[in-house]
Amino acid sequence: MAVSLCSNILRCQSYRTGSGTVGSISRQRPLSRGVGTSWWSNVELGPPDPILGVTEAFKRDTNPKKINLGVGAYRDDSGKPFVLPSVREAAQKLHEADLDHEYLPITGDSEFCSASRELAFGEEAAASGRIVTVQGISGTGSLRIGANFLQKFHAGDKKVYLPGPSWGNHTPIFGHAGMSVGSYRYYEPSTCGLDLSGCLSDISAIPKGSVILLHACAHNPTGVDPTREQWLAIEAAVKERELFVFFDMAYQGFASGDIDNDAWALRQFVSAGHNVVLAQSYAKNMGLYGERIGAFSVVAVDADEAKRVESQLKIIVRPMYSNPPLSGARIAKTVLRDATLRKQWLADVKGMADRIISMRQRLSDGLVREGSSRGWEHITKQIGMFCFTGLNPDQVARLTADHSVYLTKDGRISVAGLSSTNVDYLAHAMHQVTK
Numbered sequence: 365m366a367v368s369l370c371s372n373i374l375r376c377q378s379y380r381t382g383s384g385t386v387g388s389i390s391r392q393r394p395l396s397r398g399v400g401t402s403w404w405s406n407v408e409l410g411p412p413d414p415i416l417g418v419t420e421a422f423k424r425d426t427n428p429k430k431i432n433l434g435v436g437a438y439r440d441d442s443g444k445p446f447v448l449p450s451v452r453e454a455a456q457k458l459h460e461a462d463l464d465h466e467y468l469p470i471t472g473d474s475e476f477c478s479a480s481r482e483l484a485f486g487e488e489a490a491a492s493g494r495i496v497t498v499q500g501i502s503g504t505g506s507l508r509i510g511a512n513f514l515q516k517f518h519a520g521d522k523k524v525y526l527p528g529p530s531w532g533n534h535t536p537i538f539g540h541a542g543m544s545v546g547s548y549r550y551y552e553p554s555t556c557g558l559d560l561s562g563c564l565s566d567i568s569a570i571p572k573g574s575v576i577l578l579h580a581c582a583h584n585p586t587g588v589d590p591t592r593e594q595w596l597a598i599e600a601a602v603k604e605r606e607l608f609v610f611f612d613m614a615y616q617g618f619a620s621g622d623i624d625n626d627a628w629a630l631r632q633f634v635s636a637g638h639n640v641v642l643a644q645s646y647a648k649n650m651g652l653y654g655e656r657i658g659a660f661s662v663v664a665v666d667a668d669e670a671k672r673v674e675s676q677l678k679i680i681v682r683p684m685y686s687n688p689p690l691s692g693a694r695i696a697k698t699v700l701r702d703a704t705l706r707k708q709w710l711a712d713v714k715g716m717a718d719r720i721i722s723m724r725q726r727l728s729d730g731l732v733r734e735g736s737s738r739g740w741e742h743i744t745k746q747i748g749m750f751c752f753t754g755l756n757p758d759q760v761a762r763l764t765a766d767h768s769v770y771l772t773k774d775g776r777i778s779v780a781g782l783s784s785t786n787v788d789y790l791a792h793a794m795h796q797v798t799k
Contacts, residue, residue, distance in 0.1 A: 422770040430768035431786050433777040441783045448651050450709035454698040470678045472499020473693040479700040480659040493667040496674040499688040503614045503645030506660040510641050511541035512680050520573025531584045551586045556742035556754045558588050567601040576607045581626040582615035582748025585776045595629045609638050614645040619748045621717035639663040646696050649713050655692030723782040730791025751777050759797045767793035
């Protein structure tokens with residue numbers, strides 16, 4: 365006989381068990397609320413996204429010379445989104461193959477993961493059997509997988525130290541995963557370059573066993589990358605403090621135009637004995653922004669540890685989004701595995717990098733031509749999509765109000781938003797607000 369434990373504040377529901385007996389479960393009644401009463405009156409209005417706000421203001425501006433330098437997406441010299449020829453050809457091949465749309469495994473497309481591992485670590489390291497790679501939802505999702513994994517399994521301090529400044533999404537990604545966030549000095553405003561002494565000093569004070577995040581190349585948002593000599597000094601300091609390294613590599617190939625050069629720091633750390641983790645993204649270097657395709661890798665001690673790590677990554681991914689999307693992985697692996705398309709892609713990504721480098725040079729030359737007496741060498745020394753101009757918030761406000769040039773308040777510009785038709789106008793505007 366089933367015994368009911370229901371009271372006047374509980375509802376009972378009968379059910380039949382496999383043996384045929386009848387049981388009951390109790391469900392608590394919802395609190396009494398009138399029709400139309402808000403359940404979310406305690407929810408505060410969140411702050412607007414600063415970059416989205418820049419774009420919205422740009423759209424409202426009627427000045428025909430207006431420039432939007434806030435968006436972190438590549439544009440061609442006519443200011444239009446750019447579909448890489450290699451990616452377009454890969455997508456066409458896949459369309460003609462008339463493939464199905466079945467679920468991917470929890471860890472994603474295995475061939476894509478293998479190709480991503482080789483692209484990042486090099487063929488020899490990737491073949492060691494001790495690196496496990498899972499497909500992620502672009503760089504953001506790959507970072508989140510890593511953050512959840514570290515929060516659960518990292519034996520040291522559950523705190524990650526970010527360069528100051530770092531990509532704005534790093535802090536909430538790790539914070540929402542339950543990790544605390546600290547910082548170390550990186551950017552020196554007076555030189556618009558690397559504060560190496562401050563960086564090394566702060567790293568030497570980080571508690572042993574903590575997590576340090578490093579941008580593999582094309583540091584976002586400053587565009588300031590260490591030289592190889594400086595990277596070696598950073599690696600030595602990290603090793604001395606026994607820190608665990610989390611690399612974020614969102615711009616491989618896009619920074620210098622050379623995929624191996626852009627992966628040098630990552631590979632150097634691994635060869636020096638650091639068993640790192642890595643988040644990759646194909647948004648920038650393949651232009652697959654909306655496909656949300658990336659990867660997360662863990663360098664383990666050996667193949668057995670890699671197998672155990674992979675099993676736990678599956679457990680993390682399964683309730684998070686079950687399994688990753690299909691289309692972007694197919695495109696990326698086709699580009700990377702087809703010899704002809706890979707050759708085309710290397711040319712494509714170098715073309716994008718070269719255009720950005722040329723825009724940096726033209727902006728710097730334009731400022732000199734305008735008669736500016738300020739030093740603008742940092743514009744060409746920095747690398748990648750973004751440039752920290754050194755403009756202060758008041759100068760940024762004047763640039764927007766007087767010249768319809770839109771950028772974030774910290775003076776960061778997306779160099780990809782420049783073209784042969786507007787770079788001279790920007791040089792003139794910057795000179796006007798800084799002279």
